[in-house]
Structures are given as C-alpha cells and as structure tokens.
Amino acid sequence: MLLLAVWLLCLDALAAPPSSRWQAFAALRAHSVLDGENGPALRQATTVAQDRRGRIWIGENTGAWRLDGDLVKRYPGADVPEMAAGFTRAFFPLANGDVLLGGDREGVLRWHRETDRFSVLALAGGQRLSRINAIEPRAGGGAWIGAEQGLFSWDGSSDVLRPVDLGGGVTVDSTRIFDVQQMADGTLWIAAAPGLYRRDPGQQHFVPVQLADARLQQRLRTQLIWELAADARGRLWVGLMQQGVVVIEPDGSAHAPVGLDGSDGLHAGTTIRSFLAVDGQMWLGTDGQGVLAVAQGQARRLPVTLSAFLGGRNFHVFELILARDGRVWAASDRGVFHLDPAPQGIVELDASRPGEPAYEQPNMVRALHVDGRGRLWLGMFAGVIQVLDPATGQRQMLRLPPPLDASDVVAIVSGGDGQVWVASNGVAVIDPDTLALRGGGALPTVPVQRYMAMAGAGQRIWLGGREGVLELDLHGQVLRTMADVRSGLRSNRVLNLAWQPGQLWVGTAEGLHRLDLASWQAQHVAVGSAQGDLPGNRFIASLATDAQQVLVGTLEGMSAAPVGSTRLPLLLPTQGKDVRAVIGDGHGGAWLAVRDQGIAHRDRSGQVRWFGAHAGLHPQTQVHGNGVARTADGTVFIAANSGVLMLPPALLQRRQPPPPDLQPQVVALHLDGEPVAPSQLPADGGLLRLPRTVERVALAFSALDYLAPTQRRYSYRLEGLDSRWIDLAGDSQVPLVLYSRLPVGKYTLVLRTTSVEYPGLQWLAKIALEVPPAWYQQRWVWALTALLLIGMVAAGVHWRLRVAHRRQRWLQRRVQESTAELRAANARLAQLVGEDALTGLSNRRRGFERLAELHNWRQRMPGRDCVVLMDLDHFKQTNDRYGHLGGDAVLRAVGELLRSQLRAIDIAARYGGEELLLVLVDADQAEGVATVERLSAALRGLVVVYAGQQIPVSASFGLALSDPAQPIEQWIERADAALYRAKRGGRGRVCVDQE
Numbered sequence: 001m002l003l004l005a006v007w008l009l010c011l012d013a014l015a016a017p018p019s020s021r022w023q024a025f026a027a028l029r030a031h032s033v034l035d036g037e038n039g040p041a042l043r044q045a046t047t048v049a050q051d052r053r054g055r056i057w058i059g060e061n062t063g064a065w066r067l068d069g070d071l072v073k074r075y076p077g078a079d080v081p082e083m084a085a086g087f088t089r090a091f092f093p094l095a096n097g098d099v100l101l102g103g104d105r106e107g108v109l110r111w112h113r114e115t116d117r118f119s120v121l122a123l124a125g126g127q128r129l130s131r132i133n134a135i136e137p138r139a140g141g142g143a144w145i146g147a148e149q150g151l152f153s154w155d156g157s158s159d160v161l162r163p164v165d166l167g168g169g170v171t172v173d174s175t176r177i178f179d180v181q182q183m184a185d186g187t188l189w190i191a192a193a194p195g196l197y198r199r200d201p202g203q204q205h206f207v208p209v210q211l212a213d214a215r216l217q218q219r220l221r222t223q224l225i226w227e228l229a230a231d232a233r234g235r236l237w238v239g240l241m242q243q244g245v246v247v248i249e250p251d252g253s254a255h256a257p258v259g260l261d262g263s264d265g266l267h268a269g270t271t272i273r274s275f276l277a278v279d280g281q282m283w284l285g286t287d288g289q290g291v292l293a294v295a296q297g298q299a300r301r302l303p304v305t306l307s308a309f310l311g312g313r314n315f316h317v318f319e320l321i322l323a324r325d326g327r328v329w330a331a332s333d334r335g336v337f338h339l340d341p342a343p344q345g346i347v348e349l350d351a352s353r354p355g356e357p358a359y360e361q362p363n364m365v366r367a368l369h370v371d372g373r374g375r376l377w378l379g380m381f382a383g384v385i386q387v388l389d390p391a392t393g394q395r396q397m398l399r400l401p402p403p404l405d406a407s408d409v410v411a412i413v414s415g416g417d418g419q420v421w422v423a424s425n426g427v428a429v430i431d432p433d434t435l436a437l438r439g440g441g442a443l444p445t446v447p448v449q450r451y452m453a454m455a456g457a458g459q460r461i462w463l464g465g466r467e468g469v470l471e472l473d474l475h476g477q478v479l480r481t482m483a484d485v486r487s488g489l490r491s492n493r494v495l496n497l498a499w500q501p502g503q504l505w506v507g508t509a510e511g512l513h514r515l516d517l518a519s520w521q522a523q524h525v526a527v528g529s530a531q532g533d534l535p536g537n538r539f540i541a542s543l544a545t546d547a548q549q550v551l552v553g554t555l556e557g558m559s560a561a562p563v564g565s566t567r568l569p570l571l572l573p574t575q576g577k578d579v580r581a582v583i584g585d586g587h588g589g590a591w592l593a594v595r596d597q598g599i600a601h602r603d604r605s606g607q608v609r610w611f612g613a614h615a616g617l618h619p620q621t622q623v624h625g626n627g628v629a630r631t632a633d634g635t636v637f638i639a640a641n642s643g644v645l646m647l648p649p650a651l652l653q654r655r656q657p658p659p660p661d662l663q664p665q666v667v668a669l670h671l672d673g674e675p676v677a678p679s680q681l682p683a684d685g686g687l688l689r690l691p692r693t694v695e696r697v698a699l700a701f702s703a704l705d706y707l708a709p710t711q712r713r714y715s716y717r718l719e720g721l722d723s724r725w726i727d728l729a730g731d732s733q734v735p736l737v738l739y740s741r742l743p744v745g746k747y748t749l750v751l752r753t754t755s756v757e758y759p760g761l762q763w764l765a766k767i768a769l770e771v772p773p774a775w776y777q778q779r780w781v782w783a784l785t786a787l788l789l790i791g792m793v794a795a796g797v798h799w800r801l802r803v804a805h806r807r808q809r810w811l812q813r814r815v816q817e818s819t820a821e822l823r824a825a826n827a828r829l830a831q832l833v834g835e836d837a838l839t840g841l842s843n844r845r846r847g848f849e850r851l852a853e854l855h856n857w858r859q860r861m862p863g864r865d866c867v868v869l870m871d872l873d874h875f876k877q878t879n880d881r882y883g884h885l886g887g888d889a890v891l892r893a894v895g896e897l898l899r900s901q902l903r904a905i906d907i908a909a910r911y912g913g914e915e916l917l918l919v920l921v922d923a924d925q926a927e928g929v930a931t932v933e934r935l936s937a938a939l940r941g942l943v944v945v946y947a948g949q950q951i952p953v954s955a956s957f958g959l960a961l962s963d964p965a966q967p968i969e970q971w972i973e974r975a976d977a978a979l980y981r982a983k984r985g986g987r988g989r990v991c992v993d994q995e
C-alpha cells in the first residue's frame with residue numbers, strides 16, 4: 001500500500017502543469033497610475049472606486065481625482081466650494097452616473113454628472129456630518145452612511161440624510177460608526193467604537209453581537225472594528241484594529257483564520273483596512289503589511305511588486321475594489337495601482353529576499369541558470385544569489401563575499417562536474433549540495449575584473465569581459481586568453497558567450513565572432529540584413545545556441561541560422577528596438593524579448609506571435625540580456641528589473657484572449673474655452689451641433705481601459721475636411737481634437753484607437769458634426785457677392801497687366817542679387833568645413849560635434865572612454881627658432897602621426913594652436929594610458945626636417961575618463977587640469993585626472 005501511495009503521488013506530480021511547480025514563487029505585478037511619468041503624481045491615496053461609466057475615482061487628503069481613460073480630472077478641495085478641506089474618505093457610485101463622496105470635514109457630497117458640480121447632503125436642519133467612515137448600499141436603494149455622529153440613511157431621492165436610531169442596546173461611546181454591512185437577508189451590521197452590533201429584519205434596534213467563543217467575543221467588545229464585508233457564502237468578515245480578523249458564519253458561529261488570529265499574525269498587529277472577495281479568496285488590505293489573502297481558512301501574504309515605488313518598510317493598503325474588467329484596484333500610501341488577481345499567461349516570479357516583501361526592495365535579476373536538479377538560480381545585484389527549488393517550494397539566498405559583491409552577478413553556469421560557476425567582479429565556484437563557495441570566496445587564480453558573460457561545457461569554462469576571453473579548467477586555472485584583436489576579435493569588450501561543440505560564439509560591441517577552440521582563432525560572422533555591417537547589428541545585445549541553431553539579438557532585430565552557417569540573416573526586424581534576450585524553444589523556434597515592445601515567439605515555420613500586457617507582461621518591464629534560461633520541459637525564464645518572467649510551454653497553446661474594449665469615447669469637450677457638462681458629451685453615433693458663434697472646438701477622447709495605455713495609439717479624421725488620419729501621441733498626453741472656425745456644413749468626426757498588441761485591429765467611434773450657416777453665409781448673399789467680385793476682377797485685370805511688366809523687371813534684378821549672395825554664402829560655408837587645413841585632423845567645431853555624439857550614445861549604451869588633451873612642448877620656442885613655417889611643418893607631421901596611430905573610431909581634433917584633443921573610444925584608464933604612452937614615444941622618435949634642420953618633437957598629455965552623468969565641458973576641464981600637472985611636472989609626460 002505504501003508503494004502504491006508513493007506511485008500515485010509521483011503520478012500527481014507528473015500530471016501537474018509545469019507552471020504550478022513554480023506557484024510558490026509567483027508574484028503579482030502592479031500597474032501604478034498617476035505616478036508622475038506621463039502626468040501629475042499622486043503619492044498617497046485614501047480610497048478608490050469605479051462608477052457605472054467605467055471612470056475611476058481616487059480620493060486623497062486634499063481632494064479627489066477622476067480618470068476618464070487617459071484624461072485626468074482633479075477636484076482639489078481648495079477649488080471646490082463645497083469641500084471644507086478635501087480629505088476624501090469614501091466613494092459611492094450611483095446608478096445614474098453620479099457619485100457620492102464622503103469627506104473628513106465636508107460630510108457627504110454628491111457629484112452630478114449633469115453639471116460636473118457638487119451638492120451637499122445634510123441633515124434636515126442643514127447640519128453637515130463629519131468624518132464619513134463608510135458609505136454602503138442600502139436594500140431598496142439609497143445608502144447607509146457611517147459617520148462620527150452615528151448611523152444615517154439616505155433614500156436616494158433627496159439631499160436629506162436621516163439619523164438611524166441605534167436603540168438602547170448601544171452605549172453612548174458607540175456613536176462613532178466605522179462601517180456598515182447589509183446582508184442579502186436584510187440583516188444590518190454596524191461596527192461601532194468599540195463593538196459589533198446587528199439588527200435583524202423587522203427589528204427596530206441594534207443589539208450587541210454575542211459569540212460562543214469567549215476569546216473572540218472579548219476582541220469584538222474591546223477592539224475597534226474598522227471594516228466589515230460579506231462573502232458569497234453569507235459570512236460576515238470583521239477586520240479589527242489590532243487583533244486580526246473574525247469570520248462569523250450564518251449560523252452564528254465564529255472563527256479566526258489561521259495567520260490572522262490575534263496580534264501576532266501576518267498583519268503584525270496592524271489594522272485591517274479593507275476586504276475584497278476575489279475568486280473564492282478574501283483579500284485584505286492592511287495598515288502596514290500590504291495585501292494578504294485568506295483561502296480555506298489559511299492566510300498568506302501576496303507578493304505585490306510595485307512598478308513606481310521601491311524601498312520603505314511599510315505598505316498601507318486603504319481600499320481594494322474589483323473593477324468591471326476583472327482587475328483589482330488598490331488605494332495605498334504608495335498611490336493607486338491595479339493588478340490581475342489570477343494571471344494566466346506570463347507569470348512573474350518574486351525575486352525578493354526571503355522574509356522581506358517584494359515591494360520593499362528592487363528585485364533586479366541579471367542572470368539565470370537551471371541546474372541539473374531543475375532548480376532556478378538567480379544572479380542579482382551586489383553579489384546576491386537566490387536558488388529557487390520548485391520541488392520543495394523553498395528559496396535559499398547567498399551573499400558573495402568581496403570582491404564578488406562589488407558588482408552584479410552577471411552569469412551562472414554549471415561545470416562538467418556539476419559545480420556551479422558564478423561570474424561577478426571575479427569568479428566563484430559553488431557546491432550544489434551545500435551551497436558553499438569553494439575556498440570560501442573568489443578563485444584566486446582568476447583575475448579580478450568586471451566580467452560580463454560566461455559559458456561552460458565539459459571540462460572547460462569560458463569568461464568574457466572588458467579584457468577579451470579567458471579559458472579555464474575546472475580547477476580555476478587560466479589556460480588561454482584572447483585579449484588582443486590580432487586573434488580575430490574586432491573588440492575586446494565581450495558582451496555574451498555561447499558554446500557549441502568545437503566552437504565558442506562571442507558577441508562583442510563590434511559584432512559576432514566564431515572562436516575555433518582548436519586553433520584559438522576568432523572569425524567575424526556577418527549578422528543581420530543584406531545592407532552589410534550596420535551600426536544596428538554590430539552591437540550584440542543577446543546570444544544563444546542550441547543543437548540546431550545560433551540566435552542573435554541586435555538593435556536591428558533577431559537573426560538566426562542553422563549550425564555551421566557563415567552568416568546569420570535577419571529573421572524578425574524590430575524597428576530599432578533592441579532584442580534584449582533570446583533563446584531557442586527546443587523545436588527549431590525561438591523566444592525573444594524586445595525593449596518597449598513585448599515578448600515574441602517565432603516558430604520554425606516563421607510564424608510570429610506577440611505577448612504583451614494582456615498576456616501578463618507589465619509595460620514597464622525591462623529585460624536583461626544574459627538572463628535567460630530554459631528547463632527540460634520547455635519552461636523559459638527571463639531576467640527582468642522586477643524579478644523573473646516565466647513563460648510556461650502552455651503559453652503557446654493558450655487561446656488568444658478576446659481583445660479589450662478600446663472603443664474611443666469623448667471624455668471632455670470645450671467650446672471657445674467653456675467646458676461642456678459630462679452628460680452632454682456626444683457618444684458613438686451621436687450628433688454634435690455647434691452653435692453659430694463657436695469658433696474653437698477642443699474635444700478630448702480616450703479608451704476607458706487602464707491596462708496598457710503606452711501600447712495604444714490614437715488618431716482622428718473629420719470626414720469632409722481631412723484627407724488623412726491625424727495621429728496623436730496617446731502614451732504621453734490626452735488625445736485631443738482641435739478645430740478652429742470650421743466651415744459651414746455637415747461632417748462626420750471619426751475617432752480611432754489601435755494597439756501595438758493587436759496589429760490590424762481598430763476601434764472606431766463616429767460622431768455627426770454640424771455647423772449651421774450664418775445669415776451672410778446664405779446662397780443669395782453668396783450670389784450677390786460673386787457678381788460684385790466679377791466686376792472688381794474685370795476692372796483690376798487691366799491694371800494688373802500694367803504692373804506685371806514692372807514686376808518682372810524688378811524680379812530679374814532680385815535674382816541677380818540673390819545669386820551673388822548665394823555665392824558669398826557658399827564661400828563662407830567652405831570656410832566652416834570640419835577639417836583643419838594644417839594638420840588634416842578634425843577642427844575644433846567638428847571635434848566637439850563628434851564628442852557630443854559620443855556623449856549622447858553613452859546615455860543609451862554605458863561605457864568608458866578616455867578624453868586626452870595633448871600640448872606640444874616648447875612650441876613657441878620652435879616657432880621662434882625655425883619660424884612659423886617650421887612650426888607648421890611640425891603640426892603637419894604630428895597630424896600624420898596621429899592619423900596613423902589611432903583607430904578609426906577614435907577622435908582627433910585640433911583644439912587650438914599647438915593643443916590637440918584626443919578621445920579614445922571604449923578604452924578604460926589602463927588602455928588609455930597605454931595608448932598615450934605609445935603616442936608619446938612615437939612623437940619623441942618623430943623626425944621633422946625643415947630647411948635642412950631636424951626639429952625635435954615631444955608633448956605633454958592630460959587624460960580623464962568620461963562620465964555619462966557629466967557634461968562634456970567637465971570632461972575637458974578634468975583633462976585640462978591633468979595636462980596642467982603634466983606641464984608643471986616637467987613636460988613630456990602623461991598625467992591622469994585625479995578624482
């Protein structure tokens with residue numbers, strides 16, 4: 001029987017879908033709104049709601065916000081007369097589109113969709129309430145209001161609030177009502193201060209709730225109750241201020257969920273702020289511990305990753321709602337965000353450190369590796385490594401010692417003996433059983449430098465970094481190095497490595513190379529389109545191999561070819577978006593992640609399928625090139641800035657979800673600067689008749705979908721006036737239609753939404769637009785005016801002919817004058833060319849243009865360069881002794897020397913007089929000093945003969961490393977300071993900037 005049970009358990013494990021094995025590590029990626037990236041920033045929200053039209057209402061401590069798709073409307077308390085302070089505590093959407101607002105001091109307000117204004121709901125005597133804690137639906141219509149002064153009822157037909165008699169069972173101290181909940185059977189529950197009370201159907205008064213469990217009863221009697229909620233089973237959930245949660249069954253029995261029983265649970269003694277029933281679970285928003293969930297009586301913490309906020313020790317979630325598109329929205333001290341409660345496509349794994357919530361730290365992952373046991377290794381920042389074991393659901397964390405903690409873990413591979421190799425600011429070997437480092441730290445036989453890539457096979461390990469390629473054995477001994485471009489590499493800056501039998505593929509900043517492991521010689525391999533070696537395909541952003549193919553990602557797109565090919569053609573262009581990760585799927589196809597575009601799969605037949613926000617990919621996800629791995633069952637993992645993206649094999653079999661409702665809707669309309677009330681906005685198929693006096697029309701429209709606004713594109717066309725679509729930037733501003741002084745007539749305004757995720761689809765809204773004519777636009781007025789114009793034209797034709805001859809003669813003179821001016825301008829332009837006539841180098845202007853181009857490139861592609869100022873020693877004495885023509889001969893010889901000694905990518909320009917500006921591209925300080933020393937020696941050996949005399953030449957050099965965070969002027973200043981020290985120290989030497 002025991003063997004049978006074990007066998008059945010094994011069958012269950014084999015039958016489980018691959019993604020479920022990683023469920024213990026799944027995270028929820030939240031989409032932040034109003035985070036300041038494309039509009040105003042909201043750093044703290046108190047409540048959130050969605051009205052019947054789909055608009056999102058957000059409360060804060062200074063007013064309220066409304067999101068109509070991409071349009072943001074704010075109601076600050078200082079600008080709304082009805083608001084006393086603007087502290088919004090609750091919303092209650094009404095069936096007609098209006099919204100009730102509960103404030104801290106302003107009481108209850110009603111926003112009217114008809115007028116876009118607020119009115120006050122008060123008691124019969126005109127007295128306002130204060131501190132509105134809750135507004136909840138009332139059976140039969142209207143609402144219950146819980147306030148500091150007690151419980152109140154609103155029937156929905158007037159602006160009068162009526163007090164509800166609590167009855168003798170409620171003490172005086174309980175007039176503060178924190179929440180109200182009416183059950184399906186009519187039972188009314190209230191949370192007072194303190195205590196829980198109920199009123200059964202047909203009763204007039206509330207009575208204290210009595211529980212058989214004395215422990216739970218004590219909590220209800222002494223604790224403040226902040227939140228009440230009912231679930232589908234008719235149970236009442238009670239959220240306490242410190243003691244967790246009490247669940248009351250319909251039969252009157254009660255219990256506390258495991259993990260929320262008392263003050264020592266997952267909520268850590270903080271207040272339960274909100275409840276939300278989601279897919280058979282109850283989600284809880286807490287006052288300091290983020291989002292929790294209860295399923296089958298057991299509480300757990302939900303790993304929510306916020307896209308706009310990192311750091312901090314607390315996470316206060318004040319309100320949770322379920323929007324009509326199935327997403328959960330939350331108001332918190334970190335703004336407002338929404339998330340998918342049950343992601344079915346791309347799954348994001350939590351990469352936070354054990355014991356710390358995901359929102360408290362940056363979860364950037366740089367490297368991934370699946371070992372022989374199926375465990376996933378995560379290489380992270382500052383030498384942190386995590387090991388996720390799907391078999392046990394456990395994660396372990398390692399912290400690498402110095403010097404490995406000086407940079408991110410960029411690569412992880414397994415050696416032929418099963419040991420795990422890690423590359424960072426050095427190399428370490430980890431025992432897969434004990435997770436201990438061989439020797440306790442970095443391998444002393446491997447040079448300490450910043451490595452960028454690693455590969456392993458059999459008895460060899462290969463490393464790539466800024467110094468080329470190293471080959472190691474499994475003991476860590478360096479066997480061979482390739483640090484010289486004469487071995488075949490076009491650049492020693494190695495970005496990625498991939499092994500195939502007998503050869504090593506090397507991706508650099510200057511192209512792809514095949515390194516023959518027998519001869520240890522590299523050969524450049526053409527990548528990309530047929531146009532040749534373009535800048536877009538020289539930088540190898542990602543590289544992968546398998547038994548069938550070689551895959552390369554560049555700025556141009558994804559290129560691939562079967563094993564043994566001499567060229568990798570472009571298979572999937574990405575329009576300038578670099579392919580940051582690529583890996584084969586094991587069946588001749590490939591997965592790739594493209595910056596700002598999403599994740600795609602290309603099968604062996606060439607069919608491409610894209611996966612974006614509606615497949616679970618967060619629009620702000622950033623992928624790291626070397627961080628990609630695949631398990632034996634085909635599950636693909638991609639390293640990202642927020643954790644790890646998991647692409648289960650079933651993703652390709654998953655049916656394409658139905659497209660979202662992206663039909664554009666008019667969200668605002670201004671006529672001559674005056675706003676039109678929301679209820680008067682034209683809808684699809686409606687009519688907009690402009691008053692005769694209107695001159696300017698401004699119409700804002702948007703799709704009322706909040707999932708992926710950056711993926712949407714908006715355009716419009718006024719049929720009868722516009723001959724083409726007018727495109728708008730929907731990801732950076734509210735789509736706005738502007739027209740001034742439209743001609744009289746009837747038009748059709750067509751609004752269009754498209755999405756990058758759904759190529760070929762479009763959503764349209766058509767609005768009839770009519771501009772009636774004025775009296776002077778009547779036909780009889782036009783006919784009379786036409787007759788007058790004909791007479792005037794006939795009278796003016798004769799005069800015009802006389803003037804034309806004089807005009808022709810004047811134009812001939814102007815053409816002659818303009819020709820002379822053009823010749824003078826061309827002569828001036830010839831003086832502004834970029835080459836210095838004496839040295840043959842770039843002149844100062846052209847040199848600074850190229851330096852500015854390099855500075856802009858470094859903003860997108862970080863690297864280090866050397867800026868050098870070079871000054872010819874005692875040049876004035878040379879001019880005095882040999883004459884200025886002798887000095888010119890020296891400058892010409894120095895220019896020829898620099899052109900022959902420097903690379904084509906380097907910059908050499910005449911800075912002024914005898915000073916020259918050199919920029920050594922992709923050279924660190926050591927390389928820069930070596931190059932300058934070589935130039936200095938060549939100058940000293942330079943033979944310059946003038947008028948039969950030999951002129952000696954030497955120079956002083958000042959060198960500074962570039963810093964993308966500094967302007968180029970600061971680069972020059974640091975190099976100039978170093979040059980000054982070189983000249984002051986005796987000339988003929990090299991000095992390096994001292995920072």
